Amino acid sequence: MRRFKQAVSLILVIVLLFPATSFAISIPDELKLGKEYLQLIKNKGVILHDPVAQKMIDIVGNAIVKQLSPQPFHFxxxxxxxxxxxxxxxxxxxxxxxxxxxxxLDNMDELAGILAHEIGHAVGRHVSQSIDRSKVVAVGSLAGMLAGVLVGAAAGSSEAAQAMTIGSMAAGQSAMLTYTRENETEADQKAVLFLEKTGYSPRGILDSLLKIRQTDYQGIENIPDYFKTHPGTTARVSHLSGILADYKPALNKPAPPENFDYNMVKYRVIGLYSDPDTYIPKIEIALQNDPDNVALHYGLGLLYGRTTRMNEGIEQLNKALAKDPFESMILLELGRLYIRNTEYSRAITILDSMADDPLLGDWAVFNRSVAQIENGNLSAAQKGLEHVLGNGKPGFEKANYHMAEIMSRQSKQALSNYYLGVYYARIHDEQNAVRQLERALDTLDDEKMREKAQNELENLKGKGKKGAHQDNRM
Incomplete structure (x- = not known):
């Protein structure tokens, strides 16, 4: 423990006495670049709006940020x-x-370790340093280049997947915007300090590095993207191992913030978004060894539900629910699978029970509205969808599609065109969005709705002109 405290003290001295000093862009310029980059990414639809996983990431990340001195940026x-x-x-x-x-990853400490390291990069302004080293990169075009690499990877390009984020650009650009090994060491040192104050174990960062390497380190062609974009992995592991060799939690160590069942979130992410063919056999084997594991039943049920094995998916979710009857994550997805299985009344009963859930209530209302449309209760469905859209949370783009469906069934074609146009705009199908909104404006007689449609149309056309200008500039 004494060696650990000495190591932490030395890290603190290094960080305070030798801060990074060379920046090519000012804080206002970096703010502008960050805003432009983020908007490009949002426009491409690669951000995943899962309320449960997002809440967990926010809780861990903000617990670390809370320990920082005043920063020029909002995290x-x-x-x-x-x-x-x-x-x-x-x-x-x-x-x-x-x-x-x-x-x-397998627990909150490991996630906290990764986030603390990335926060360390942000605190050290290492992105700004990398721009300084890349004198030939124009700040005005940098956001577009970074976004293009990210979007290409998320769309499934294996070449782009190797060039994820600032660590590697496209061919010929990889040396321009890369972290140095000194950046990596500094980010690790900062991460250890941050984690010690949060209640999360500093061992999490080392455990996460080892786990990723053991899972996917299969030779030079298969090095995980994280290691490609964060150089000096072997040295990092050795350095962190030395710092943490004698680590023991302090007796007065703060308790971690609100906790999540990490495995439930992990298997939710796997079950809803990962490849079923890859994960179904793995989880089936895991359940043979651990048949009472709620998270495994939950994840397998979600995976089955995305294949033709719908009834088996419902069966697995019911097994999970039997072991944890009040878990809102299970209730929500069971209701959703009942909808897909055309058991609408059963779905409505389940979703009614969690409509006031603080995290997943809006998703319960949204899915209940879908079931109500199928049951012919259009007024109740419309009320629910209006509630969801009124909250303005991300991820509910399809609520506009279902509103268009309701309007069409009620022979309100102009309103159907409006909501369909908004839906296409939200999923970045500008051509169909413009077509539907123009049709709506042809016949809409409600002045307030006409104004909304006109605003949507002007925003779309404004984005088109801006995008064309940026393409010409690049």
Missing amino acids: DFFMINDDTFNAFATPAANIFVHRGLIAA
């Missing part, structure tokens, strides 16, 4: 819909976690 956390093991910081303290990383 925000996002999940990328990509199955690789990766996490990264971008300009202006936006931190991204790939869903594949959630699937690879």
Whole structure:
């Protein structure tokens, strides 16, 4: 314990006496770049809006940020819909976690370790340093290049998947925006300090590195993306092992913030978004060895539900529910599978029971509205969808589609065109969005709705002009 405290003290001295000093862009310029980058990513639809996983990431990330001295940037956390093991910081303290990383880790300490490291990069302004080293990269085009690499990877390009984020650009660009080994060491040192104050174990960062390497380190061609974008892995593991060799939690160690059942979140992410053919055999084998594991039943049920094995999916979710009858994650997905299995009344009963859930209530109302449409209760469905849309939370794009369906069934074609146009706009299908909104404006007689449609149309056309301008500039 004494050696650990000495090591932490030395780290603190190094960080305070030798801060990074060379920056090519000002804080306002970095803020502008970060905002532009984030908007490009949002426009491409690669951010995954899962309320449970997002809440867990936010809780862990914000617990670390809370320990920091005043910062020039506001920290925000996002999940990328990509199955690789990766996490990264971008300009202006936006931190991204790939869903594949959630699937690879096993507990909150490991997740906290990865997030603390990325927060360390942001605090050290290492992104700004990397831009300084890349004198030839124009700041005005940097966000577009970074977004293009990220979007290509999330769309399934294996070449782009190897170039995820600032660590590696496309061919010929990889040396321009890379962290140095000194950056990595500094981020690790900061992470140890941050974690010691949060209640999460500093061992989490070392355990996460070892776990990722053991899982997927199969030779030079298969090095995980995280290691490609974070150089000096062997040295990092050795350095952290030395620092943490004698680590013991302090007697007055703070309790971690609100906890999650990490395995439930992990298997939710696997079950809803990962490849069923890859994970179904793995979880089936795991259940043979651990038949009472609620998270495994939950994850397997979700995976089955995405195949032709719908009834088996419902069976697995009911097994999970029998072991944990009040778990809202299970209730929500069971209701959703009942809808897909055309058991609408049963779905409505389950979803009614959790409509006031603080985290998943809006999702329960949304899915209940879908079931009510199928049961012919259009007024109740419309009320529920209006409630969801009024809250303005991300991830509910399809609520507009179902509103269009209700309007069509009620022979309100202009309103149907409006909601369908908004739906297409939210999923970034600009061509169909413009077509539907123009049709709505042809016949809409409600002045308030006409104004909304016009605003949507003007926003779409404005984005189109801006995108064309950026393409010409690049």
